[in-house]
Amino acid sequence: MATRDWATGRRSTTPASRIPVFASIDEEAAFWDTHSVTEFEDELEDVTGGITFVVRRPDDAIRMLFDEETVSALTERARAEDTDPTILVQQWIRERLRAS
Numbered sequence: 001m002a003t004r005d006w007a008t009g010r011r012s013t014t015p016a017s018r019i020p021v022f023a024s025i026d027e028e029a030a031f032w033d034t035h036s037v038t039e040f041e042d043e044l045e046d047v048t049g050g051i052t053f054v055v056r057r058p059d060d061a062i063r064m065l066f067d068e069e070t071v072s073a074l075t076e077r078a079r080a081e082d083t084d085p086t087i088l089v090q091q092w093i094r095e096r097l098r099a100s
Contacts, residue, residue, distance in 0.1 A: 017043055064089075 019040055022028035037044070066074070071085075078085040 019043065 017040075020031065022031065074085045074088065078088045081088060083091075
């Protein structure tokens with residue numbers, strides 16, 4: 001069963017998990033407020049190579065406002081491509097920058 005990570009939009013084809021796929025960080029936080037990771041020990045994997053946390057500066061973000069029609073079309077297109085609208089816009093911008 002394929003699932004999608006809410007933060008990255010990436011799809012996973014790992015076997016079905018008892019841990020649900022979350023639509024947002026708030027939904028995930030609410031789940032973990034009422035569950036213990038020990039309930040899912042059989043599904044956990046060891047992490048090798050360490051974890052790196054990257055702090056993003058506010059100037060790393062660009063805010064863009066779109067009209068309702070554009071947002072609707074973008075959302076439809078992202079759904080058709082099985083991804084998140086933000087991920088799709090980032091992909092398009094990277095493609096355009098590489099092409100120029």
